[in-house]
Amino acid sequence: MLIVAVVAGGRAIDRAAPPPLAIPPVSTVVLDDDGVLLRAFTVGAGRWRLPVAVDAVDPGFIDLLIAFEDSRFRDHGGVDPRAAARAAMQAVRAGRIVSGASTLTMQTVRLLTDARERTPWRKATEAFRAWQMERRLTKDEILARYLHAAPYGGNIEGVRAAALAWFGREPGRLTLAQSALLIALPQSPESRRPDRHPKNAARARNRVLDRLATTGAITAADAARAKREAVPTRRRPVPRLAPHLARKLHQAEPAATVHTTTLKRDWQAALEDLASERVDRIGPRLSAAIVVAEHGTGRIRASVGAARFLDQSRAGHVDMTSAIRSPGSTLKPFIYGLGIEAGLVARNTLLADAPATFAGYQPENFDDEFHGMVTVEEALRQSLNVPAVTVLEALGPIRLVTRLEEAGAAIVLPQGFVPTLAVGLGGFGITLSDLASLYTALPDGGVPAQLFAQKAPPVRTARLLSERAAADVSAMLTAMRPPRNAPAGEIAYKTGTSYGYRDAWAVGYDARHVVAVWVGRPDGTPVPSLTGWTDAAPLLFDAFARIGVHRLPPAPVAVPTAALPPPLREFVPGRRKGGPARAPEIEIAFPPEGAVLALAAADGSRNKLVARVVGRPADTWLLNGRPLPIKVNRRQAQIDVPPGAHTLTVVTRDGASERVSFIAE
Structure with missing residues (x-):
């Protein structure tokens, strides 16, 4: 018992x-993509x-x-x-x-x-x-x-x-x-x-x-x-890689104990070291940020938010991959790409780089000089401002901004402002991550990938450029002159410098990855002599050297200027301030330039756009550069137009043309 x-x-x-x-x-x-520890709290x-x-x-x-x-x-x-x-x-x-x-x-x-x-x-x-x-x-x-x-x-x-x-x-x-x-x-x-x-x-x-x-x-x-084995005499720090991204994930889900990312530990470590080394050479109080992503999937492979996370003099705690900054000239490839798509220009179309006024806006080149008649490829390679603004004027700045937003980029304009021609030279705000996302469209047929740092299925956004336009832009960017001592022709890239030397940018890609680089002061203070070419581009090429370069496929051959159709040999704006007006042989009477058209019906369906021309009849109608199935010799056409920004182009039998940009709602 x-x-x-x-x-x-x-x-x-x-x-x-x-x-x-x-x-x-x-x-x-x-953790990184292989389960290797990046950071702990x-x-x-x-x-x-x-x-x-x-x-x-x-x-x-x-x-x-x-x-x-x-x-x-x-x-x-x-x-x-x-x-x-x-x-x-x-x-x-x-x-x-x-x-x-x-x-x-x-x-x-x-x-x-x-x-x-x-x-x-x-x-x-x-x-x-x-x-x-x-x-x-x-x-x-x-x-x-x-x-x-x-x-x-x-x-x-x-x-x-x-x-x-x-x-x-x-x-x-x-x-x-x-x-x-x-x-x-x-x-x-x-x-x-x-x-x-x-x-x-x-x-x-x-x-x-x-x-x-x-x-x-x-x-x-x-x-x-x-x-006989020595006892360690110092305490090593617990890994502290990707601190900005780790902090963001931890704050978003504080209850989670494990966050698995798409990053590669070795790349992250190598690029954090690179950014730290580079800013020491450039100057005090400067920081740098780097984003590496697979353009085929959108997986972020490295994300360096600042040169040194704990360096207060460089505001290292600020994540510059998600900071809103002016992109400078990094958007010029998309201006020319949209121009190619719309049938305005080709790679060897001649443009005038000369003093010009656009409704009171007078862009100047970085070197304060003008270069006369240049091809589109030369204008992009030299990052000339007047030719880019000339093409943007024909496209319409609203069309550019709308395309970028439809492609997934968050474009930040001052409250109450509408896009003007200044957006072509960096007159708005964008993040480094969004800029990298836009550039994924160029090597992948014009469709950008949405970047992500945690495991998720690939996400494709709306088309940014036509496949042909993306290929032509890639060919031009591949021919860009590299920084001193860097190999040529291995990556396609573009640099940019914001107004007042506040931001230096370089974005490039090879056959697998996009790398986007920013250099500057996080507080936005101007840095004299800071440029994308001298400061961001070398960092970009060094980043590719550390992760390895995969060569791009051969670029399409450009048609010589003399062999282009007559309307594409030289781009001549229809009207320009300071020059004589010319009477168009064909003119689009409706829709007017810059119009916002309400095409949505009460029952949810969409009305067709009834477009009209005056002067000579049109033999070819193009919406966003794509031919429409409309018979020749017509002055009016009914067109199915989806919501968004569009460009309508009409062409006569002998090559006279006219175009307008509008928004359909």
Whole structure:
């Protein structure tokens, strides 16, 4: 009856007061695409306690830990009677405690309850809790809790944080000497800290090796070799890569303990080092940002938000990949691409680079000179402003901005402002990430990819350019002159400098990746002599050198100027301030330039646009550069127009043409 009563009482206590079973709260970790640690955040009172699975720890360490601490761990039920009897006999003979009888399960209970006292009552309580724990958890589950909670000095808890802090490596592969040190540290973590007490740490490690050799867990020769391995004397920092992206993910989902990204750890580290090295050469208080993405999928492979995250003089905490800045001339490729798509120009169409006024707007070139008649390709290669604005005037700035927004870019204009010709030279705000996304369209047939840093299916946005226009622009950008000492023809790229030398840009791509670079001061202070060509382009080419270049396919051959159709040999604006007006041979009477047309019907359907011309009839009608199935010799046509910005072009039999830009709603 007494035995039954004891058993019944024990079970009642077991149900009423269950043991601590939960793994203590762990640090939030940010991983790369292969599961490699990029960054971690402390937990609780600033402790590093990283999540770790038992099968992610070196099995040799697990075997040695059990051999040293609790050789019958796999067999007992939480308390080892043999170890307890042995410890008692040794104490009686020596008159003092010689060895303990705490099992790994009892030690785990003590760690999870944060018990400090060493009274007999406490020992009895630990033994009972260990028995409870064994009834509810498997041996590996108990080990998992020990591996998370064991102290290793300072604010380091758990074997993973310890391996990273003391050895700079994950615990999946440890040397014998490293394993022995990690076994020794939890017994007295502060007095054996390798960075503060390296001699104590070495002695404790060697005692572990000697005892393991005595029990036959390792050989004496292995122990001797392990003793010759130096004990680490400094604490290594836990990985802190991609700090801006990691902070963003952690703030967005603070309850999540693991964030897996699309980044590549080695690329991220290499490019963070590159940005840090580069800004030192450029000047004080400057920062740099880099985005690397696969243009075929949109996966971000590296995201450097600033040159140095902790550098207050450079405002390193500001993520410049998502800051709104003026893009300078980096949008010129899209202006010419839309011009090619609309049938306004070709690569070898001649444009006038001469003083011009556009409704009071007088753009000038960066070098304060004009170059006369140049081809579109020459104008893009030299980043001339007047030719770009000339083509944009014909397209309409609303059309450019609308196309960019439909492609997924967030275009920021001052409140109450409408797009003007200044947008072609960077007269609005955009982020580095969005600019990189726009450039993914050029090597991929005109359709950009939406960039993402966490695993997600590829997302394609609305078409930015026609396939032919994208190929022609890529061909022109591939022919751009590279910075000094950089190889030519390997990547397509464009630079830009914002007004007042506040921002320097370079965006380029090869057959697989887009790389976008920004250099400047995060506070927007002008930096004299800062340019995309001198400061951002070298950083761009160095970034490609570090991640590897995949050559672009051969570019399409350009048609010589003389072989182009007559309307494409030279671009002549229809009307320009300061020059004589010419009577058009054909003119679009409706829709008018810049019109906003409400084509949505009450029932949800769309009305057709009835377009009309005056003067000579049209033989060819084009919407956004694509021919429409309309008969020749017509002055009126019904056209299905989807919502958005459009360009309507009409052409007569002998090549006279007219075009208007409008928005359909």
